Amino acid sequence: MTTRVLITDDSGLARKQLARSLPESINAEVTFAENGEVAIQQLKANEFDVMFLDLTMPVLDGYETLEAMRQHGLTVPVYVVSGDIQPKAQARVMELGAKAFVQKPVSPKQLEDILEPFKSDAASAAPKAEPVASTMRVGRREMYLEVVNVAMGRAADSLARFFDVFVHMPLPQVNVFEVSELTMTIRHLANNDNMSGICQGFSGEGLAGEALMLISDSSMKELLQILDYPDDGSVDNELEVLVDVSNVLISAFLSGLGEQAGLVFAQSYPAIIGQHLAVDKLVDGMRGTWKRTVTIEVSYAIGDTNIKCDLLLLLVDESLPLLDAKLAYLLDEE
Structure with a gap:
């Protein structure tokens, strides 16, 4: 069995x-699904x-998959494994029927x-199920994407706790950009709105880069409406929000990246690269950086808002061999 x-x-x-982390004692027969839609098809066709x-x-993301399972009466025990560690995310999956987060x-x-209940029956099972992990090949970009997924989960959790909100986790992008392509990306993110931005350098054991955080004016206005910042003129609330959000996101993201790579990052003092600037002027201020x-x-x-905050981490080419070496353990065969 x-x-x-x-x-x-x-x-x-x-x-x-x-x-490859599943205990041998359960004699696992593993099937993979790359998204929730494929998972639902597998659950309808097979028993797990x-x-x-x-x-x-x-x-179909994880939430939508749990909802679809409920609609189709699919009752297999589900354990959510995610980098999105926000308390509200954990509560939501439990409400949707997950066994644990x-x-x-x-x-x-x-x-x-988790798999303790399956040990007694599986321990004497024969024949042994074929290990599938050893036949899988994972590339460098997939390695970066998964490491980023965990790091951005740490940042989303910090932002959610700081402002007592739910932060939607996006699908991250990892690309090699020339400066012209980078400025095109920033123009796309701006979506013709004026922007405010903060740039902060970071380094650790030979790895160096800069973090860029952007908030549009329309997002800033809505963000201020949901926050309880003093409105007595004693502080520049928009600047305070800009600095607070950048501190939370950048620090938490770098911490999450550092945990996985065995690095501790030092961060430079954040620099404001513009407030309420048209995106072309903001990009002009970046040239040469x-x-x-x-x-x-x-x-x-x-x-439940239209607020969006964009975070870009820019790693110089010279840092990549070190980062690859630090993360090589993720690709090691066991």
């Missing part, structure tokens, strides 16, 4: 990590003993505890 496990995650690296589910996915990256010990970069792009949205 085997334990039939369905792992649903858009990240090939996350699927591989989870599969347990399902592991990511939240941030294209097509597990923070990425999941540890083998956590999986042993960057050349060719690996750009991590994350757009956060606050629930």
Whole structure:
């Protein structure tokens, strides 16, 4: 007898990590789904003993998958495994029927505890299920995307707790940009609105880069309406919000990245690169700062509002070999 496990995650690296961390004692027979739609198809066609589910996915995300399972009467036990660790996210998945929430990256010990009920039957099982993780190949970009997924979850959690809101987790983008392409991306993010931006350098053990946070004027106006900042003229509230949001997002994101890479980042003093500037003027102020970069792009949205905050991490080329070396353990075969 085997334990039939369905792992649903858009990240090939996350699927591989989870599969190879499953305890041998359960004799797992693993099936993969790259999004919730595929998972629903698998659940309708096959029987499973347990399902592991990511939240941030294209097509059908984790929340939509849980809702669809309820609609179709699919009752397999679901454990949500996600980098989105906001309290409201955890509460929401439990309301939708998940058995438990597990923070990425999941540890083998956590999986042993979760799968304890399957051990007694599976321990004497024969023949052994074929391990699937050893046959999977994961590339460098997938490695970066999964590491970014965990880091942006830390940042979203910090932002959610700071402002007592729910922050929607986006699908991150990782690209290599020339400066001209970077400015085009910023123009696209601005969407013809005036922007305010903060730039902050960071470094750690030879890895260096700059973080850029952008908030449109329309988002800033709505953000101020939901916050309880003093309105007595004693402070520049818009500047305070800009600095507070950048401190929360950038620090938490770098902390999440550093935890996975075994790095501690030092951050320079944040520099305001513009308030209420047309995007072309904001871009003009950046010229000469960057050349060719690996750009991590994350757009956060606050629930039940039109507020959007864009975070870009710009890593210089020279830093990449070190980052690759620090993260190589994620790709190691076991």
